[in-house]
Amino acid sequence: MIKFPSKVLAFWATLTLCALYSSVSVAAGKAEDKYVTFETDLGTLIIELYPEQAPVTVANFLAYVDSGFYDGTIFHRVIPGFVVQGGGFTFDFKQKETQPPIVNESDNGLENQYLTLSMARTSRVDSATSQFFINLKHNPSLDATEDKAGYAVFGKVIDGESVVEKIVAEPRGVFRSYPDAPNAAVRILKSSRGKVKAPANSSSKLKEMIAQ
Numbered sequence: 001m002i003k004f005p006s007k008v009l010a011f012w013a014t015l016t017l018c019a020l021y022s023s024v025s026v027a028a029g030k031a032e033d034k035y036v037t038f039e040t041d042l043g044t045l046i047i048e049l050y051p052e053q054a055p056v057t058v059a060n061f062l063a064y065v066d067s068g069f070y071d072g073t074i075f076h077r078v079i080p081g082f083v084v085q086g087g088g089f090t091f092d093f094k095q096k097e098t099q100p101p102i103v104n105e106s107d108n109g110l111e112n113q114y115l116t117l118s119m120a121r122t123s124r125v126d127s128a129t130s131q132f133f134i135n136l137k138h139n140p141s142l143d144a145t146e147d148k149a150g151y152a153v154f155g156k157v158i159d160g161e162s163v164v165e166k167i168v169a170e171p172r173g174v175f176r177s178y179p180d181a182p183n184a185a186v187r188i189l190k191s192s193r194g195k196v197k198a199p200a201n202s203s204s205k206l207k208e209m210i211a212q
Contacts, residue, residue: 017109036065036155039190040075042170043163047117047155053108054154057119057128060102060194061204064130069096070191075104077133077180080168085133091185093178098129106144110153113138115164134164158166 038045051058064070070087073096077085089095104125112118112135119128134157135142144150157164170182 014209019204021184028154030116033062033193036062036191036193038070038160038188040163040167040179040188041186042166043160045157045160045163046156048158049155050108050110050153053110054105054152056102057105057152060128061132063099065193065196068191069098069130073106073188075167075182075188076178078170078172078182080136082136082139083133084136084164084167085131086188088129088131091187093175093181095132100127101127104128105154106150108148108152111138111140112151112153113156114140115157115161116153118142118151118153118156123160128152136164136168 017078034049034051036047036049038047049058049061064087072090073087074091075084075086075091076089076093077083088098101121102119104119104121106118110116114135114137116135117132118135120131120133121128133151142151166184167186170184170186172182173179174183175181
């Protein structure tokens with residue numbers, strides 16, 4: 001089997017995702033394609049996506065959502081005051097097979113602010129696949145600078161802050177190989193894209209955003 005350099009793989013993955021992106025209505029800016037809902041063991045998260053600023057990253061994320069990839073995955077890394085990470089492991093810590101990595105869009109002008117979603121990656125800049133994290137505060141050390149790449153922000157939790165807080169509050173430490181994982185698995189039970197109905201107790205601002 002011929003092995004291609006990682007940069008080549010990232011390049012071709014980017015071309016594929018750009019083609020996918022151009023074929024979906026996100027490019028048209030439809031509201032129903034700018035939101036994703038995660039139904040979790042601890043409640044529902046509604047995520048607003050930023051396709052204009054992070055087109056490749058959003059297309060990649062939606063491809064995983066549409067395929068059902070995230071269903072059954074857990075939040076496996078919880079660091080209070082920093083991030084909640086998920087999107088790659090099942091409840092028994094088996095890592096799911098992913099699509100090729102994508103290019104890093106951390107230079108899109110978005111910062112790793114509280115409740116924003118960013119792509120997780122290795123020390124290699126263009127290595128993000130399916131895993132993402134939710135920022136628990138502004139993490140400027142994760143933002144891109146003129147001298148270094150950062151972590152690409154592509155969305156934000158706009159409803160479900162209390163759910164994020166519940167995940168953070170879960171006891172951790174029972175798994176020696178995954179000490180930052182909650183002792184009781186917190187799963188994404190179902191992920192779906194589309195226009196969502198704001199919960200009855202949501203703020204008027206959220207209802208207005210979703211209605212656009």
